[in-house]
Every structure is written in C-alpha cells, then in structure tokens.
Amino acid sequence: xxxxxxxxxxxxxxxxxxxxxxxxxKTVEEMTAEGIEIIVEAGPGKVLAGLNKRINKxxxxxxxxxxxxxxxxxxxxxxxxx
Numbered sequence: 001x002x003x004x005x006x007x008x009x010x011x012x013x014x015x016x017x018x019x020x021x022x023x024x025x026k027t028v029e030e031m032t033a034e035g036i037e038i039i040v041e042a043g044p045g046k047v048l049a050g051l052n053k054r055i056n057k058x059x060x061x062x063x064x065x066x067x068x069x070x071x072x073x074x075x076x077x078x079x080x081x082x
Contacts (some may be wrong), residue, residue: 001026003034023028024048028055040073 001023028051031039039061041048049061051053062073 001030003030024051025070028052028059032056032059038062038073038076040077 002018004013008027022081028039037059038058039052041052041061041063042065044065046063049063052061060076062076064070064073
C-alpha cells in the first residue's frame with residue numbers, strides 16, 4: 001500500500017497485483033496520510049470514486065473518462081497548487 005520509487009520495485013508490485021489482493025483501503029489511507037488532497041481516477045467508470053468516498057469523504061476523487069473530466073481534474077489540481 002506504500003508508494004514505490006524504483007522501477008524494479010514497481011514492476012514487481014504490478015506483477016504481484018495479478019495474483020494478490022489489492023489493498024485499496026490501505027492505499028487510500030496511506031495517500032491521505034502523505035497529504036494527498038485530490039485523487040484522480042483514470043479510465044472508464046467511477047468504481048474507485050465510489051470506494052474512495054466510503055474510505056475518506058474529505059478527499060475528492062475525480063473520475064476522468066472523457067475530455068470534460070480531464071479539464072475538471074486539471075482545474076482542480078491546478079487550484080490546489082495556487
């Protein structure tokens with residue numbers, strides 16, 4: 001559930017995700033503990049946005065599956081950096 005920095009470690013974790021449970025609750029908790037204020041979900045649907053809302057209501061998850069969603073996410077992230 002912790003972020004990885006090395007390419008080899010990232011590759012190893014991606015392979016393990018194929019046959020191991022993803023610890024999503026721990027991942028979101030770790031991201032928020034590190035100060036993440038917005039989560040961007042890329043891809044079709046809003047599955048993670050729904051899960052994240054149950055895990056931590058204070059951190060919005062922005063689904064990006066079309067150009068409008070991308071613009072919304074960019075504006076939100078840019079607003080956080082001002």
